[in-house]
């Protein structure tokens with residue numbers, strides 16, 4: 329099939345009414361995409377090949393929670409989405425990454441794409457929370473040091489699992505500061521798209 333980030337975003341919006349879940353998909357996509365560009369560079373890819381790899385990473389982010397609003401139970405999410413996408417012919421790499429972001433799926437994050445999606449999922453939500461407590465609500469004002477401080481503050485954004493954020497950085501083999509910096513830069517670059 330002729331897959332693209334444009335199609336992935338259209339599917340996310342078709343399946344999701346809630347604006348915050350749409351925004352979550354968009355932010356995870358931009359963070360994950362930034363790791364796709366890094367991986368392309370590591371592999372020595374350039375031009376269209378690099379762009380296509382980054383687009384695949386972005387699609388995984390856009391689609392990972394596409395069924396969450398309609399099918400939030402652990403019996404159905406993300407399995408309904410994966411079945412639907414597989415029937416449509418989306419690349420298996422994307423489907424396996426979507427499965428691996430749910431730790432109960434039995435698919436352990438092993439490939440770089442799987443690890444990137446897992447690592448960006450919780451962190452992007454936490455960075456959004458960090459932006460929303462700024463008077464301007466702007467992600468441009470969020471800094472790595474402030475994020476680290478808030479990670480230690482148990483009362484702040486308590487639904488976001490700190491151990492998933494640190495495990496994500498471990499899976500990627502980079503310090504948490506670097507992971508926060510990478511995701512922050514990706515979200516700042518696309519602040520307008522994310523409404524932050």
Ligand SMILES: [Fe+2]
Nearest residue numbers: 356392393449
């Ligand atoms: Fe998510």
